[in-house]
Amino acid sequence: MSSILEMESVSKTYGKGHAAVQAVDQASMKIDPGEIVLVMGPSGSGKTTLLSIAGLLLKPTQGRLLINGESINGKSQRQMADLRLHTLGFIFQAYNLLSALSARENVEIVMSMAGKRGKAASQRTTEILEKLGLGSRMHHLPADLSGGEKQRVAIARALANDPQLILADEPTGNLDSKTGEEVMGLFCHGMGREQGRSMIIVTHNPEFERIADRVLWLEDGRLSEGNGRIQH
Amino acid sequence: MLKLAWRNLTNEPTRMAISVTGIALALVLILAIAGIFAGSEEFAVAYIKNEPAPIWLMQSGVANMHMSSSYISPELITEAEQIEGIKDITGVLYSGGNLESGEDSIIGYIIGLDPQAEIGGPWSLVEGRQNPERGEIIIDAELAKRLGVELGDEVSLFNTAHKIIGLSRGNFGIGGSLAFINKQALSEWMAVPPDAASFALVRPEEGGDIDALMGRMQSQLPDLNVMQQADFAASDIDLIRQMGVDIIRAMNIIAYIVGLLVIGLTIYTATLERSREYGMLKALGANNSRLAVVVLGQALISAALGILLGTGLAYVIAVLITRVSPDMLILIDPRYVLNQVPILTLVTGIAALLPASRIASLDPMIAFKA
Numbered sequence: 001m002s003s004i005l006e007m008e009s010v011s012k013t014y015g016k017g018h019a020a021v022q023a024v025d026q027a028s029m030k031i032d033p034g035e036i037v038l039v040m041g042p043s044g045s046g047k048t049t050l051l052s053i054a055g056l057l058l059k060p061t062q063g064r065l066l067i068n069g070e071s072i073n074g075k076s077q078r079q080m081a082d083l084r085l086h087t088l089g090f091i092f093q094a095y096n097l098l099s100a101l102s103a104r105e106n107v108e109i110v111m112s113m114a115g116k117r118g119k120a121a122s123q124r125t126t127e128i129l130e131k132l133g134l135g136s137r138m139h140h141l142p143a144d145l146s147g148g149e150k151q152r153v154a155i156a157r158a159l160a161n162d163p164q165l166i167l168a169d170e171p172t173g174n175l176d177s178k179t180g181e182e183v184m185g186l187f188c189h190g191m192g193r194e195q196g197r198s199m200i201i202v203t204h205n206p207e208f209e210r211i212a213d214r215v216l217w218l219e220d221g222r223l224s225e226g227n228g229r230i231q232h
Numbered sequence: 233m234l235k236l237a238w239r240n241l242t243n244e245p246t247r248m249a250i251s252v253t254g255i256a257l258a259l260v261l262i263l264a265i266a267g268i269f270a271g272s273e274e275f276a277v278a279y280i281k282n283e284p285a286p287i288w289l290m291q292s293g294v295a296n297m298h299m300s301s302s303y304i305s306p307e308l309i310t311e312a313e314q315i316e317g318i319k320d321i322t323g324v325l326y327s328g329g330n331l332e333s334g335e336d337s338i339i340g341y342i343i344g345l346d347p348q349a350e351i352g353g354p355w356s357l358v359e360g361r362q363n364p365e366r367g368e369i370i371i372d373a374e375l376a377k378r379l380g381v382e383l384g385d386e387v388s389l390f391n392t393a394h395k396i397i398g399l400s401r402g403n404f405g406i407g408g409s410l411a412f413i414n415k416q417a418l419s420e421w422m423a424v425p426p427d428a429a430s431f432a433l434v435r436p437e438e439g440g441d442i443d444a445l446m447g448r449m450q451s452q453l454p455d456l457n458v459m460q461q462a463d464f465a466a467s468d469i470d471l472i473r474q475m476g477v478d479i480i481r482a483m484n485i486i487a488y489i490v491g492l493l494v495i496g497l498t499i500y501t502a503t504l505e506r507s508r509e510y511g512m513l514k515a516l517g518a519n520n521s522r523l524a525v526v527v528l529g530q531a532l533i534s535a536a537l538g539i540l541l542g543t544g545l546a547y548v549i550a551v552l553i554t555r556v557s558p559d560m561l562i563l564i565d566p567r568y569v570l571n572q573v574p575i576l577t578l579v580t581g582i583a584a585l586l587p588a589s590r591i592a593s594l595d596p597m598i599a600f601k602a
Binding site for chain 2: 092098100113
């Protein structure tokens, strides 16, 4: 079975000359279908940069990135946007919901962007929101939702276009421990892992190790496979 | 995406109100200025349009009642009367003059009218009688109110007291007021023979061919210009438009700039405040053209609502102003309103460019910032 995402010696350098900062250094990883991979590491270690590269938001300075075995090198911005829309789902620490749209509309808009409209799209939205326990809150604006509800809407939005890979950045970072626990449970059950959906979760929360298949440690831009830390 | 544009607007009613009101006020400015000029035009040709004379005679080389001087000698009028197919000819004298009462003074367009004339006088008399004798005058009822005089009172014209014997309607405009006095009295002031005329109003025989009559008149009266009533009115409107076109254009440009700035700034600030949301949409896979639709949608919805509000306001203001100050006739032409729609749409599109370019340059990684 081919990997959904593969990074081959990927590096990212910001700036030039003496001011250059190596955010990611020769990182390699493979994400297989249905796999939950945790990326942990201290603040400033390059986790967000790594996630942005995996999310096709940032082009690496060196190395190769493959999605479903196909290199993204040479793809245009529009092609990358299409790949993000159809293949990837994003969950952000700050939820990033559209404040003017209801919970339901926040989910529908990404489906609409992917050309999914009408009754089928509406039914799917209802299904996802009900499954995530938002059946009675779907017509509320984000301002009227609790932090946990907002993050569940963000999860519903990430699932809307049935992506192969979900990228989550500190998904429980803004939640209290009880709500964080609930959201973490959703990553384990209810987000389609059983159907082969993979997830990369960047977090400081060690509780996530319980549901992860693998933990990667990132420090000073260097990624190490396994559960341990880089040995200096 | 248009739903998002609409919701972004309605979720912030204050900003939406500013944006819509801005474009509405810009349009009110455009329509009011154009309406005042249209009203002035209407007043300026009211005399020509309302007199029941399909053909008008004037001195050769003259084609306007305003800003021109026409003289028709008594001999030419007698000669014209001999032409076959004419029912009657009414010569009127026309001159400028100040109508004064106490400290008040109004520019007057004075028509000298023969007491026996069937036409050439005020077409809508609300009080008093027609056909002024020497020392008598007919003025507009609204002008009388403005001057604080009534029927039977006196106003001064050419430093001579004139007794008001009639009050008319529709003869008081922003540029001045039409008044009717005795023709012989006016001829003396103008130093022309009493049977001379500035313009002659021609009524053809009933059922006669007007074009054929005009042809005969033009060939037999080479020293006179023969014009159809509608052409004479159109010629005066053209003259007024030439005088006002630069002012209208300048005011319109100012109004367009006001509208552009209001829409542009409100949409731009709204875009700045939602940068993170737009960045997030980019991260999720929205391309720049999709996001430009949101910005353009917001701008166009604001403009559409502003055009509706502005048109409504302009009509209400026109009615109110004309009611309060009848001399200020504001005519709003629906065709002129429709002509503004594509221009304002273009202005709106330009206003959306800046916020759209702001979105285009947004880094989607903004979504990852906590």
